[in-house]
Amino acid sequence: MTTASSSPTRLTAEEVEELARKKDTKNRWLLASPALIIITLFAAGPLLIVVLYSFLTAGDYGNVKWIFSTKGWFSVFLQYDIFDDTLQIADAHLSIFWRSIKLSLLTTVLTAAFGIPTAYFIATRPLSQRNLWLFLITVPFWTNLLVRTIAVMELIRGEGVINNVLLWANVIDQPIQMMFTDFAIAFGMTYVYLPLMVLPVYASIEKLDFRLVEASYDLYANRWKCFRRVILPLVKPGMIAGSILVFVPSLGAYITPRVLGGGKNLMFGNLIELQFGQGRNWPLGAALSISLMVLVMVALLYYVKVSGGDDNEHR
Numbered sequence: 328m329t330t331a332s333s334s335p336t337r338l339t340a341e342e343v344e345e346l347a348r349k350k351d352t353k354n355r356w357l358l359a360s361p362a363l364i365i366i367t368l369f370a371a372g373p374l375l376i377v378v379l380y381s382f383l384t385a386g387d388y389g390n391v392k393w394i395f396s397t398k399g400w401f402s403v404f405l406q407y408d409i410f411d412d413t414l415q416i417a418d419a420h421l422s423i424f425w426r427s428i429k430l431s432l433l434t435t436v437l438t439a440a441f442g443i444p445t446a447y448f449i450a451t452r453p454l455s456q457r458n459l460w461l462f463l464i465t466v467p468f469w470t471n472l473l474v475r476t477i478a479v480m481e482l483i484r485g486e487g488v489i490n491n492v493l494l495w496a497n498v499i500d501q502p503i504q505m506m507f508t509d510f511a512i513a514f515g516m517t518y519v520y521l522p523l524m525v526l527p528v529y530a531s532i533e534k535l536d537f538r539l540v541e542a543s544y545d546l547y548a549n550r551w552k553c554f555r556r557v558i559l560p561l562v563k564p565g566m567i568a569g570s571i572l573v574f575v576p577s578l579g580a581y582i583t584p585r586v587l588g589g590g591k592n593l594m595f596g597n598l599i600e601l602q603f604g605q606g607r608n609w610p611l612g613a614a615l616s617i618s619l620m621v622l623v624m625v626a627l628l629y630y631v632k633v634s635g636g637d638d639n640e641h642r
């Protein structure tokens with residue numbers, strides 16, 4: 328009696344390729360697992376703690392009581408009157424929200440107004456000079472933010488450089504009060520975040536084919552039409568990226584409004600710090616922090632939508 332010898336199973340080329348792909352995917356996940364663990368513990372973990380704190384009860388001397396409550400979220404937009412307990416809108420919070428958005432937008436516009444011409448100037452220099460100009464743009468990042476903010480304060484204070492120059496030139500009779508105003512905050516944030524606008528715009532202009540500009544001039548376009556119809560659409564992605572890089576940190580700025588605003592012109596970051604510090608209302612501070620994150624996410628989603636639309640148009 329003969330037994331049929333079992334032949335080894337032969338895999339097709341597709342099955343071999345599929346096994347190799349699964350093995351490669353498994354190896355990639357194993358290599359990425361340390362980074363994913365770190366991100367989960369040190370990024371998502373603290374965020375989940377903040378979300379949890381926003382739904383707890385404020386402690387008597389800070390911290391929280393482990394009692395579920397939505398009062399923190401309720402206090403973001405509404406409050407009870409201290410005399411008759413009537414429900415009313417939290418005007419102070421809304422005014423700070425509006426000031427933060429307004430100053431962040433103003434900072435974005437000012438950095439664009441100064442940053443786009445600066446980026447264009449650098450991108451049109453000879454190659455041997457561009458690195459020097461970029462070096463000068465990035466030098467402020469080597470200095471602590473607090474030091475840069477104090478430098479701005481020395482410029483605009485009552486006895487600062489600007490007022491002394493204007494007095495010496497007989498332009499004004501007495502120093503102009505610029506400190507502790509919204510102007511001071513916008514001026515300081517414009518100086519601090521200007522490089523964040525210059526660098527992305529410069530990267531877009533550097534890749535610009537200037538033969539298109541010459542072609543527009545050959546077609547009798549003036550400088551304004553050339554800028555509006557040729558240059559602006561091509562550098563738009565860099566402008567959008569720079570605007571996001573300026574707007575997002577401006578919303579949560581703390582040091583610059585604290586020093587130049589003098590504690591009177593609060594912004595979002597100052598309000599959050601106040602709740603975790605003197606206010607001793609951690610759930611409200613956590614709810615405000617999440618609200619700020621939502622605003623940042625809206626700005627980033629807008630950037631993704633706009634940049635994605637631009638990519639689809641160029642395909």
